[in-house]
Amino acid sequence: MSDRSSIKLAIVSDLHCKHSRSDETIASTLLYTDDIAGATSTNPYLALKELIKTNELRSDILICPGDITDKSDKQGLASGWQYLEKIRERLDADDLLATVGNHDVDITNVEKLGPLGVLKRFEDNYPVKINPIKVFYWDNDFCLYNEGDLLVFIFNSCYTHLNHQSSKLSSIDQIHLDSIAKELKKLNMKNFKFKIALCHHHPINHSNISNPDIDLIDKGELLVKLLEDFDFQVIIHGHKHDPRLSYRNSMPIFCAGSFSSTQNVNDLRIENTFHIIELLANERKGIIESWVFIPQKGWITKMDTHFPCLTGFGFRGNLETLAKECAAWLKSKGQDIVDFKGIKEVFPDINFLSPEDQITFNKKLLENDIEVTPNFPNIPKYFGFVFKR
């Protein structure tokens, strides 16, 4: 395990699983606990099992950044966690790691156990399988899960959710930040080649056209800074259903979108997503593969999706220089056009272009009379000089 040069992280976020009877007039999810005779073409969980089998997908860990259930539906929580367990098994992943999402919290205290009562008494392996770490998480609102060369910081961004009013906001205070720093200092960070952070809410702004951005983690930027100081490589969060990759300084922050909720998915004309990140050892570099769920077709990759089906993070070089070098290489080959795979073998940096980088790279290539087809951020097949009359 210590020799590995990369690690694969599968991400299933914001399932919003529930019983169909607890749905309001408009369906807000695609994942129902009572869809027991469901078809792979309409049930995202069954379709994902099919995708994993067909494409022989594997990952080292499975991550769920919260909102397993919808409006604290107990049956949704139980079934959703079972689905995640089965997905982990099928991916042959060693661990399933989760954090609390605002929908997982019993803010109306229906069960009279307090907002987090049900979750604390839930499955032994929720949100992590090692008991002392789990206890630490519930006591301190965060934990550090370490296993071999892997360190995962997991933060409960819903710890302040005591009632309906307080559940609208999220924050982290100085006491937490000091405590996290103190715990991290206890570890020899050099022992970990892979350092990942996980929370439900977004630590930096994440606006979109239909929702005011009122629920980001207050003082989230201080958390990002702290994680950056301790050489964490990527922060993964959920909550927002439109997937996005952003940077805060050099820290990549990945919002995983939603696996099966239709809220803020249908209205934003975006897709439900499932991702696998391949993270390189000791670097803030990775490749993100994503699949979108299309009813009747299942989990597929396609053109012109809201979040690209193949993108990355961690390229910090100059795109103009990269484009020129690619053009020079193609010219030296004496060919008009080559398979895109070929160019990536020579210039592996292309793998780590973020969606924004990819679009700029199209333009820089065209300045050198080169076009990729289909254009980024779709998955290119060809790389070649343009034909002029």
Add this chain to the structure above:
Amino acid sequence: MSSNDNSFDSFNARYLDFNQIAKTFIPNDQYWELQKNNHSLIMGPRGSGKTTLLKMLTPPGIYYLRQINPEFDVPPFYSVYIPTDIHWKKQLDHFYTQNFVDENDREIISRFLVTTNILICLCNTFRYLIEFQFKGNHPEDNRLALEANLSKLLIEDWDIDAPISPNLLSIERTLKNRISKCNKLILKLKYGHVVKTGQNYIPDYYYNDYYSLLSSSCSSFERIFCDSEEQKWALCFDELEISPEWLQFELIDKLRSVDQKFLFKLTTSPIVSMVNRIEEHKIEAREDEDYRVIRTWNYNDSCTTKWNEFSEKLTAAKIKRAFPTINSPIEIFSKSSYSANLKLTFEVDGIDEFKTKYEKGAIYWKLFKELAIIDPSFKKFLTFKNINYLDPSPKNVAEKDAIFRKILPVAVYRYQFLNIHGRRSRKNSSLYYGVPLIYEICDGNPRFLMNLLDQFLTELKLSNKGTIDISRQSTIFKSISKKYLELIKAHPDSNIELFPNRLINLGDIISRIGTYFNDRLINEEFTMDPVGAFIIDPKVPLSIINLIELGVHLGAIIYLEPDQAISAKGLRGKILRLSYLLNPNFELPKREYKGVSLSKILYRGNTRQIDSQLIFEL
């Protein structure tokens, strides 16, 4: 490296559709007929498998079929699959009704849209051929170079804007952009935002002709990939009936073509009606002389036998995939004999002690006797035939065959559903079950059969019994039948304006026909030869014939004994029946009976007025 990498190019993702179809595809006579080196007109209602037949002719279809069976025959041509998009058809129809451009420009724009659609399909075919057929012939780098050379020729021929990367995907994208721009142009024309000086507002490439471009492009492909050796190409146009009228005429005309390069394989509804559109003598292409007609629906008993054999294979394969321990469909569904229903009705258990079911005391004997007691017209019928109604057993084999066998279905349905003193008897309405009835009721439509099997197999999964009892099978049939009728009623083209603001719906017409047959079968005088089909007689107006034609297209109405593929008279004078899938709605048996004039069913008494109950106001 990532598994998504180049998944745009991956077989699994891109050709999933072809791969999945190939896995369940059972080649039938129609498919082998289609593989022949001639023009073909494939006729059948929606869901009867026409598209599947065409898709299995294409390079990826053949590739996957040969993965399953390496001996699978390859057709003597390369197929170009050209679907017609229903949304696109509606858009064109709407465009044709507008007067913001003159007739010539409308035709130019319509032709441009069709040509561009065909070129996109040709691009796809070239890509398929390069990936599936010529993959082993050239090393990767060389193949890309050849594709680039072909693309450069296409860019020139098709007036594609340069600079552009010379590959088929880029060309396809440009063609799709042209369609988007055309849609914008139509909108601008509609709102008067285009200055129409001469025809300058129409780009030059709108005048390209699809047939000459197909010819030159296929020649370019042969020059680059086939060492200039001439090949045969099959142009497979799917759903001719929803393509623009000018294209329908041109393609039917092309069925006479003796072009060495191109074959035409056209799919369409069970009849191509040219009513009021063309003089009969102008349809020069002749069935069997110029083209072969392949009919994909059950229009007679011989088709039903073949359909049952095909259905048996399809059902057995589907069951085997879901339940490997079940060996045959009959294990799940049992046989579709009336005796299972009657045993429940008369509460008879165990094995019959009788030699035949018609013997005195046996189950059919009981049925006839009981029916004669409650149904005076049946008693009258038996008496007329010299049969003792208190002991209704056949005197000999000839009498059994000529009378008893023939009246059995009518007797069963009358017994179960007869109105006695204003009350329905309905002793046991489970009459839709068993093999081969579950095949026959799907009426040659694989889509119906697959949907039905999906429901049955889900039921089987949940029940854990390994069988589905006859009443459950009947309930499922009835529910599907009801949903199907509702779907027909809700179809966007199901309403036609008969008079200003007064509409008639296809679903209502079907219901009227079904109820009429039910009435004649169950409630009126007993006859061994009831009505179960209808003839489009001269009294029926064209608007209703158009609705009936939609019913034929949707598979709800079956065209019997089709004598013509292309008809200037349309359905007038033709005999039709309701699809057996609709029978459970109207408590009708699966039998072909004689026909009656449609006007007799729809018109009030002897008048020429359509029954007002069928018409609704806006």
